[in-house]
Amino acid sequence: NAGVTQTPKFQVLKTGQSMTLQCAQDMNHEYMSWYRQDPGMGLRLIHYSVGAGITDQGEVPNGYNVSRSTTEDFPLRLLSAAPSQTSVYFCASSLGRIAYEQYFGPGTRLTVT
Amino acid sequence: AQSVSQHNHHVILSEAASLELGCNYSYGGTVNLFWYVQYPGQHLQLLLKYFSGDPLVKGIKGFEAEFIKSKFSFNLRKPSVQWSDTAEYFCAVNRPSSNTGKLIFGQGTTLQVKP
Numbered sequence: 001n002a003g004v005t006q007t008p009k010f011q012v013l014k015t016g017q018s019m020t021l022q023c024a025q026d027m028n029h030e031y032m033s034w035y036r037q038d039p040g041m042g043l044r045l046i047h048y049s050v051g052a053g054i055t056d057q058g059e060v061p062n063g064y065n066v067s068r069s070t071t072e073d074f075p076l077r078l079l080s081a082a083p084s085q086t087s088v089y090f091c092a093s094s095l096g097r098i099a100y101e102q103y104f105g106p107g108t109r110l111t112v113t
Numbered sequence: 114a115q116s117v118s119q120h121n122h123h124v125i126l127s128e129a130a131s132l133e134l135g136c137n138y139s140y141g142g143t144v145n146l147f148w149y150v151q152y153p154g155q156h157l158q159l160l161l162k163y164f165s166g167d168p169l170v171k172g173i174k175g176f177e178a179e180f181i182k183s184k185f186s187f188n189l190r191k192p193s194v195q196w197s198d199t200a201e202y203f204c205a206v207n208r209p210s211s212n213t214g215k216l217i218f219g220q221g222t223t224l225q226v227k228p
Contacts, residue, residue: 011224031214040122042203042218043157058215090156098145099206104157110158 001026004105006091012111013081021108023091025039032074033058033102034066036087043090050072050097070086081112117206119219126194127227134189134222136204145207146187148178148215152200160202163187174198207212 025032029037033048045058049068063075063085074093078085089108094096094100120135138144146161156210176177178189187204203220 027159033216035216035218040220042117042220043205043216044191045215048214056213058213092216094214097212098209100214101147101159101162102216103159106150106156107225 003027003044004093006105006108008108009106010109012113013078014113015081015083016021017081019078019081021078021091021110023074023076023087023105025091025093025095027093027095027103029070029093029095029103030104031097031100031102032068032075032088033066033072034064035090036060036089037107038087043102045089046076046089060080066073072108078110079111083112086110115217117204117217117219119202119204119222120218122199123220123223123225124172125225125227130226132189132191132194132198132224134202134204134224136187136189136219138185138187138204138206138210138217140185140206144210146175146178146180147205147207148172148187148189149203149205150200151203151221157203160189165167194226196226198224199226200224 004025030051034045034046037043047066049055092102092103094102146163148162151159163170163180171177202222205216
């Protein structure tokens with residue numbers, strides 16, 4: 001199993017540009033989520049999904065959209081990038097919402113200038 | 114505000130020293146508790162977890178943690194650290210009652226082990 005994969009590893013955007021961060025898992029996990037990691041703040045939940053076709057907002061959803069058309073994929077879209085979105089983004093997946101370990105992808109380091 | 118707190122932001126130890134990293138949370142009710150480690154340039158990996166049962170849990174690489182419900186704490190310990198333990202450590206809490214699967218992370222503790 002590849003586990004949780006993310007592309008790209010690095011990205012530089014200009015303010016106002018849009019892009020999609022890709023996340024895929026091959027473990028048949030129902031639950032997937034996106035976090036951002038900022039220095040001194042740990043990881044904060046952006047959006048999550050409990051299954052195909054079902055998504056919901058996390059702690060810091062503004063400026064981001066998600067969709068879940070398949071069990072395997074959970075892309076994160078930045079509609080109009082802002083410097084405040086400079087961060088490291090992690091995708092995670094688990095078998096379920098409760099009492100399950102979450103497996104994290106390698107991360108995408110995004111810089112918005 | 115409800116939160117997860119890691120009291121030590123940066124810890125420097127010599128090899129073979131003992132380690133204890135503090136983690137406190139402020140949520141009532143049932144919680145699931147986790148410690149994740151992030152080695153330089155890598156993604157988060159699970160060190161250990163507590164869902165129920167024995168409050169002393171053992172994880173990978175010689176790490177253990179003790180859940181003390183009365184103190185809302187889940188401190189991470191290792192009797193003798195190695196240079197390869199240099200990493201950032203995150204405590205995280207999941208509240209089953211929220212039904213969201215959300216992991217609430219502490220700010221992280223950077224551990225530097227000197228050879």
